[in-house]
Amino acid sequence: MTDQAPDFDAAFREKLAQLFAWRRDVRRFREEPVAPEILERLLAVADRAPSVGLSQPWRFVLVDAPAARAAIRASFEACNADALQGYDGDKAALYAGLKLQGLDEAPHQLAVFCDPDPDQGSGLGRRTMPETLDFSAVGAIQTLWLAARAEGIGLGWVSILDPEVLNGALDVPAEWRFIAYLCIGYPATVSDTPELETAGWETRSPVRDRILRR
C-alpha cells in the first residue's frame, strides 16, 4: 500500500482514449505465439479488475489440448449453423460470409468461468444480485482486452457456443458458470473499425441515443 498516486496527465489520457478506440474483436490472427511471460502478465493485470466483495470469482482456463479445442470448435459450428437458420435472404447470405471467430488460427485460447459461490468475499454485495459475480468476471475480460491491445495483442470473444459443452470439454466443476471463450494472439490486421461494420452487418449509433435523464 502506498499513497503516492500516479499522475495521469493529458498525454496519457489521450493515448488511453486511442486504446479504447483501437481495441477490436479480433478474428484473424498470425501464427506466432505470445511469450508465456507476457500471457501470464496479462492474466495478472486482468486479476486487478474490480470484483463484488473482493471475491475475485473469475477462473481462467488456458486451453491447449487438441481434443478440448476440437469439441469447442464443433460446438461453434453447430451453434453457428443454428444461428444462420434465424436469418433470411440477404441477411442470411451476409451472415454466412462473416468470419465470427479465429479458433483455427489463434495460438492461445482462454475460457473464462465464474465460481457461483466463492468463499472469498464472504458473500458481500451479491445477495440481491448474484449476477454481479458474473459481471466481475466480465470486468476482468475487458481489462485483459485493453492490456493485450496495449501490447499489440488481439483478443476475440467467441459467444456462439453451447455453455453446457464447455464445462464438460474442459473438465471444470459443473456449477461453474461459463462466461466467455477468448481467442488470443497477434492480429493479422489492425483497424479502428469493428469488423461487423466493415462487413456491412451493423454500424454504431450515437451515444446520445442511449443517455436518459431522470
Next chain:
Amino acid sequence: MTDQAPDFDAAFREKLAQLFAWRRDVRRFREEPVAPEILERLLAVADRAPSVGLSQPWRFVLVDAPAARAAIRASFEACNADALQGYDGDKAALYAGLKLQGLDEAPHQLAVFCDPDPDQGSGLGRRTMPETLDFSAVGAIQTLWLAARAEGIGLGWVSILDPEVLNGALDVPAEWRFIAYLCIGYPATVSDTPELETAGWETRSPVRDRILRR
C-alpha cells in the same frame, strides 16, 4: 476509419498498469461536481466498449431527481439491513461498520440498464448466450471506470439494491435489465488498496490460484 494505428509504447503500458492498479471502488466523495462536458466525454468513451453483435445494448440513466435518489437510497438501506442478518458475531460487527456506498455524497449517480432485445446487431452472437448483452453493458462500465480514474474521478458500484425498485423509480421500460448503480465524483481519498482490504473484510489472493491448464 484509418489504418494509422497508434504506437502504445512501454512508457504508456507502464502507466496503464498503474491505472489498473489504482482504479478503486470509491465510496467517499468530495461535493464538487464533475463538469458536464467531462461526464459526457466519459459516457462517450464507455460507449466504445465491445458489444455482442455491435448491439450497444447499454442504457445510461443520469439520476438527479431527489425522489428517485431517495427511493434508491431506501432500497439500499432495506437490502443492506437484510444482508447484515446473514452474518454473525465479529463478522456482523465488521459488516455493520463498513461504508459500502457514497449515495449521500456523490454529486453524480448513473444507473446502467441493458435492453434485452435491441434491434441493433440483429441478434448476432447472442442466440445461445443472451446474457452477453448484460456482459456488454458491464464492459462499458469497466471502460467508464478506467477513463474516469484517469481524470482523477472516482466511481463506486452499488449492488446492494432490489433491481425491481430501480425500473420503477427511474421510469424505464420494465423489460430493461438493471445492471448497476454507479456513484461518480471526485474521491475524498486515493489509494491503491481496496477499502474492503483496508477495513479487514477480505484480502486479494494470488492469481495463480485462478489459472487452470487443459
